[in-house]
Amino acid sequence: MNFNLSEEQNQIRDSIARFVQENYAFDQRNAVVALEHGFSEQHWQQFAELGWLSIPFAEEQGGFGGGPVDTMVLMQEFGRGLVAEPYLATVLLFGGLLQAGASEAIQGEYIPAIIGGELQGAFAYLERQSRYALTDITTTAEQKDGKWIVNGEKTVVLNGGAAQKIIVAARSAGEQADESGITLLLVDAGSAGLERTLYRMTDGQEAANITLSNVEAKAVIGSPGEGYGLMASIVDEARLALCANALGALESLNAQTLDYCKTREQFGVAIGSFQALQHRLVDMFGACENVKSLLYRAVCAVQDGTEDAQRSLLALKVMVGRAGKLIGGEAIQLHGGMGMTDELSVGFYVKHLMIINTLFGDADYTQQLFAQLVNAAPQAGSAAA
Amino acid sequence: MHTRFSEEDLAFQAEVRQFLRENWTSELAATCANRATMKEGIEEWQRRLYKQGWVAPHWPVEHGGTDWTVTQTFIYNSERAAAGAPEVMPFGVTMVASVIIAYGNDAQKARFLPRILKSEDWWCQGYSEPGAGSDLASLKTRADLDGDEYIINGSKIWTTYAQYANWIFCLVRTDSSGRKQEGITFLLIDMNTPGITVRPIQTIDGFHHLNEVFFDNVRVPVENRIGEEGKGWTYAKSLLVQERLSIAEVADSKRALTEVREEARAEVNGGVSLLEDPLFAKRLTDIEIRLMALEYTELRALASIAEGKEPGPESSLLKLQGTEVQQAIQELRMDVAAYYSGTLQGDLSAEQLGHDYADTAQKSYFRGRASSIYGGSNEVQKNITAKYVLGL
Numbered sequence: 037m038n039f040n041l042s043e044e045q046n047q048i049r050d051s052i053a054r055f056v057q058e059n060y061a062f063d064q065r066n067a068v069v070a071l072e073h074g075f076s077e078q079h080w081q082q083f084a085e086l087g088w089l090s091i092p093f094a095e096e097q098g099g100f101g102g103g104p105v106d107t108m109v110l111m112q113e114f115g116r117g118l119v120a121e122p123y124l125a126t127v128l129l130f131g132g133l134l135q136a137g138a139s140e141a142i143q144g145e146y147i148p149a150i151i152g153g154e155l156q157g158a159f160a161y162l163e164r165q166s167r168y169a170l171t172d173i174t175t176t177a178e179q180k181d182g183k184w185i186v187n188g189e190k191t192v193v194l195n196g197g198a199a200q201k202i203i204v205a206a207r208s209a210g211e212q213a214d215e216s217g218i219t220l221l222l223v224d225a226g227s228a229g230l231e232r233t234l235y236r237m238t239d240g241q242e243a244a245n246i247t248l249s250n251v252e253a254k255a256v257i258g259s260p261g262e263g264y265g266l267m268a269s270i271v272d273e274a275r276l277a278l279c280a281n282a283l284g285a286l287e288s289l290n291a292q293t294l295d296y297c298k299t300r301e302q303f304g305v306a307i308g309s310f311q312a313l314q315h316r317l318v319d320m321f322g323a324c325e326n327v328k329s330l331l332y333r334a335v336c337a338v339q340d341g342t343e344d345a346q347r348s349l350l351a352l353k354v355m356v357g358r359a360g361k362l363i364g365g366e367a368i369q370l371h372g373g374m375g376m377t378d379e380l381s382v383g384f385y386v387k388h389l390m391i392i393n394t395l396f397g398d399a400d401y402t403q404q405l406f407a408q409l410v411n412a413a414p415q416a417g418s419a420a421a
Numbered sequence: 422m423h424t425r426f427s428e429e430d431l432a433f434q435a436e437v438r439q440f441l442r443e444n445w446t447s448e449l450a451a452t453c454a455n456r457a458t459m460k461e462g463i464e465e466w467q468r469r470l471y472k473q474g475w476v477a478p479h480w481p482v483e484h485g486g487t488d489w490t491v492t493q494t495f496i497y498n499s500e501r502a503a504a505g506a507p508e509v510m511p512f513g514v515t516m517v518a519s520v521i522i523a524y525g526n527d528a529q530k531a532r533f534l535p536r537i538l539k540s541e542d543w544w545c546q547g548y549s550e551p552g553a554g555s556d557l558a559s560l561k562t563r564a565d566l567d568g569d570e571y572i573i574n575g576s577k578i579w580t581t582y583a584q585y586a587n588w589i590f591c592l593v594r595t596d597s598s599g600r601k602q603e604g605i606t607f608l609l610i611d612m613n614t615p616g617i618t619v620r621p622i623q624t625i626d627g628f629h630h631l632n633e634v635f636f637d638n639v640r641v642p643v644e645n646r647i648g649e650e651g652k653g654w655t656y657a658k659s660l661l662v663q664e665r666l667s668i669a670e671v672a673d674s675k676r677a678l679t680e681v682r683e684e685a686r687a688e689v690n691g692g693v694s695l696l697e698d699p700l701f702a703k704r705l706t707d708i709e710i711r712l713m714a715l716e717y718t719e720l721r722a723l724a725s726i727a728e729g730k731e732p733g734p735e736s737s738l739l740k741l742q743g744t745e746v747q748q749a750i751q752e753l754r755m756d757v758a759a760y761y762s763g764t765l766q767g768d769l770s771a772e773q774l775g776h777d778y779a780d781t782a783q784k785s786y787f788r789g790r791a792s793s794i795y796g797g798s799n800e801v802q803k804n805i806t807a808k809y810v811l812g813l
Contacts, residue, residue, distance in 0.1 A: 037424045037492040039724055105422050314807035325735045329717035336424040351710040407702045
């Protein structure tokens, strides 16, 4: 048992930290987010050159063959710098689905393109009515003349504007909320009948609502009607990565707030000398350490494939949601009037954390999933590992 | 980064389970649970651990420790708690022994450590005073040097199990001239010395475990002083990490939570199990998630210690969060027991009363209020974390 990073993982961490230091100062980030699609194509090419886009892909596909700890390290540093490039959407969701379920031909064509920084992707799984239920899908997929035709609307598709290819979760059979009957389809963003309405999220990233009218899919990812399992496993991987991203953001917010409390003076002294504020800063520190402990727990359990994996992952997502709100709220409060302005990065971190809470199920929803899991049957005296 | 168990770890786990099956018997558990025979029960349990070589795992091997890896420590504690076996009484093995090992002289080590290992002495802790609680350094119990003896006058309070103890380790004042932390000396005092009296304090949980200890011209040989005169505060502070780890009682909270879940499953409101009640399920899972985090915060601290590093800043949270979780579980159990949580079982059997854990629940609840007060109140823990970890 140990919680140390390998030499290689330390190198990844250090190189991302260097990138953030050189490219993600407050004004630099604002300039990046103001670009078309909310991120820098130049940065993306740099990611490709540095090999970051290859990390989760298998070696036989030209990837680095990394595991969950590698992805954690990368996403945590991205979170610390509030990096805007769409790693989650293109590499982890879109790329993850391709690696897990696409044909060899498609993998051979697309995965090297992702690794090379030439292909942007997205995963369209949400709908207006679906809230957090992954199975609640009304978009339809029907086979006609040996082709899959998709009709419906998907919402809040992250990176939906820049994406050249999109994987759409559609229903080919069953009732609206059934697990079975879900089919994942690869579509070209430029297909006839596909229309995108673009907008920004509060943290600056771009999302899209996508309507599909008789869009002809290029391929099915996974087996027709059995997309749910594939989707759920990739969502689990994305949850873990997202929580690592949140930890980086939480650590940064705590550090910024602590620093501010040590330097901001009122009543002739630093405000951090007041006990009422000190105890709140300790609570913020404690919330962040809780996230870190659960992240290490979950990443080890997932990596080692233990029975604690799902339970730890859900617990982590709940804690990330709650810690994000606690630390975000306190960071604004302790920064006083300055916390309310767009002149500091505090607000952007808070918005990013609020969005993370809502992705793949917020704290309340995820806690219900957790409760169903742990209350299901009498528990044996369980050890963690 | 990984938490896998190796083949050796799995073999160790089997060994621990077998030891517990053979030694933590239902008879011994009953002896420990009965207030009248608790002392004998605990001493017997500790002797069985001693025979196995496991009574003081964290000690250096040359004094009787085990040299366990972090994983083995984790396995032992998880299995022990899951079996319902108690931790070793901390006052001797964990508290005074750590100070003797770190700062005592060879004669003191030879005299006291073997007796602690064999549970031949029962130690209690003389730190708090009526006027020195959270502000411990303002303690006033005096030790005046007279030849080769100190003469002690004053009183100590909240002394757990002083009624059983034959030794007490004390912080006493040998100098009042400088900073209050600087005139404090660490002394080991035989409870049978003339001039010591013990007054029981009845607490809200209905037990007698706390006492006030009075010192009236008590003569203590200088050879019972640990280290240098006036350095007692430094010695006592070095205990804190070990103490925080032991107060957190993470493995025991895991067992308690598992029990509460099963108790709640069996409780039925109008045909619906309490576990199905969304408000109850929210509270239960809130605690479970915090406990899952705490378990790994503790492992992170243990892993640092095992690598010979200082435990990281996260260890400062263990006492605070560990006791919050303990109290939350105790509160939940009171609510599970519903109106029976207000009953006193007394001499009735569970059958006569009509409930089998309500009495334990209320006693644990009221006794558990102490955990956020002792070992440095939780508010003081926050002050300490703010100062030493956050640099405020």
